[in-house]
Amino acid sequence: xxxxxxxxxxxxxxxxxxxxxxxxxxxxxxxxxxxxxxxxxxxxxxxxxxxxxxxxxxxxxxxxxxxxxxxxxxxxxxxxxxxxxxxxxxxxxxxxxxxxxxxxxxxxxxx
Amino acid sequence: xxxxxxxxxxxxxxxxxxxxxxxxxxxxxxxxxxxxxxxxxxxxxxxxxxxxxxxxxxxxxxxxxxxxxxxxxxxxxxxxxxxxxxxxxxxxxxxxxxxxxxxxxxxxxxxxxxxxxxxxxxxxxxxxxxxxxxxxxxxx
Numbered sequence: 422x423x424x425x426x427x428x429x430x431x432x433x434x435x436x437x438x439x440x441x442x443x444x445x446x447x448x449x450x451x452x453x454x455x456x457x458x459x460x461x462x463x464x465x466x467x468x469x470x471x472x473x474x475x476x477x478x479x480x481x482x483x484x485x486x487x488x489x490x491x492x493x494x495x496x497x498x499x500x501x502x503x504x505x506x507x508x509x510x511x512x513x514x515x516x517x518x519x520x521x522x523x524x525x526x527x528x529x530x531x532x
Numbered sequence: 533x534x535x536x537x538x539x540x541x542x543x544x545x546x547x548x549x550x551x552x553x554x555x556x557x558x559x560x561x562x563x564x565x566x567x568x569x570x571x572x573x574x575x576x577x578x579x580x581x582x583x584x585x586x587x588x589x590x591x592x593x594x595x596x597x598x599x600x601x602x603x604x605x606x607x608x609x610x611x612x613x614x615x616x617x618x619x620x621x622x623x624x625x626x627x628x629x630x631x632x633x634x635x636x637x638x639x640x641x642x643x644x645x646x647x648x649x650x651x652x653x654x655x656x657x658x659x660x661x662x663x664x665x666x667x668x669x670x671x672x
Contacts, residue, residue, distance in 0.1 A: 441554075444587040445547035474554070474576075476583045477642040485639050505576045512649060513642050 422449035426457075432532055433457055434525065436468040442479030450479075454486040454497075463495025466528045470501035475509050487519060496520070500528040537563075538607040545590050545600040553586055553604055554579035560606060560613070567671055574669075577650045578613070582606075584643040585617040585665050593621030593663065612652075613669045623663045626656035 423438035435453070439446060454465065465486060469475075483499070490497040500522040502510070510516040522528040539556065543549040557578035562571060586602055594600040603618040630648050634641040648654050653668040 441551050443547070443550050443554075443583055444591060445550055474579060474583075476550075476580060476587065477640070477646055478587060480642065481639040484637055488637050488639075505573075508576075509580070509646075512646060514636065518636050 422446040422453075424450065424453060426453070428462070429529070431462075432464045432466060432529065433462050434466045434468060436470070437472050439472060441474045442472055442482070443474070443476045444478035447478045447482035451482040451485050454482075454489065458489050458493060458495075463490045463493040464532060465490060465495070465497045466525065467497065467499050468501050468525055469499060469503070469506055472506055473503055475506050477513070480509065480513060480515055484515070484518070496532075498522060498528045498531065500525050536607065536609045538605065540603070540605050542601055542603045545594045545597055545602055547587065547590055549602075550583050550586055554583045557582045557606065557615075560608060564608065564613075564671065566610060569671075578615070578669075581647050581650050581667060582615060582617075584647050585615065585667065588643055589617050589619035589621070589665070592624065593619035595621065608671075610671070612671055615651075615667045615669075617665045617667075618659060618662060619665075620662040623656070623658065626654070626665075630654075 425436040425438055427434045467483065487497045498520045501524065502521060520531065522531065541553060558575040561575035561578050567574065589602050590596065600620045605616040607614045626644060629644045632641060634645065647667060651667040652670045655666045657664050657666065
């Protein structure tokens with residue numbers, strides 16, 4: 422999975438540079454997040470602007486990051502969801518679990 | 533599309549084919565001439581359902597065995613669209629999985645439930661040495 426990772430102070434911005442998040446590539450995101458947590462970086466923003474498709478495996482990887490960040494007194498926030506991606510969060514009610522922002526700036530301001 | 537169309541695809545038991553099969557489902561949805569609903573939404577849902585069903589077959593039923601295969605059949609009539617995903621595994625209790633309460637921060641367990649939410653009829657049946665997940669979407 423192609424990821425663009427940029428640190429801004431204590432916050433790590435992860436931009437997913439893939440059209441699809443599914444069982445084929447979601448494990449890469451999970452591993453990358455675990456590496457960041459091991460380095461003590463536990464305030465993450467996941468930018469989903471490029472993602473057109475997400476399945477239950479992609480959602481599961483994000484939930485994994487959310488749980489691991491929370492367990493370390495950190496947080497994982499999402500931004501820039503395309504409408505059909507947002508619909509998957511609503512279908513699975515995960516929009517009630519995550520903090521979801523329209524823009525990366527709004528997500529940054531929320532910390 | 534006025535006449536019945538059927539597409540049969542067989543791929544190795546690998547997740548790298550998920551995107552390709554999903555796109556075929558999307559293309560079929562866009563080719564439905566008489567469908568009066570939201571075509572883009574139907575296309576997306578077929579992509580999701582095909583992806584979830586194949587992932588289930590590849591990673592769970594077929595236990596990620598690279599020597600196995602996945603067969604997918606999609607047939608479209610004026611009345612409905614049927615997707616069949618054949619696996620070579622020992623099967624599972626689909627009703628139990630569908631009714632299982634998934635904790636809100638559980639990492640897995642949503643795939644089959646998503647299929648039940650997006651399709652009108654779902655059945656998992658024995659077929660030969662394996663099983664078939666049959667999913668139907670009414671078009672009218």
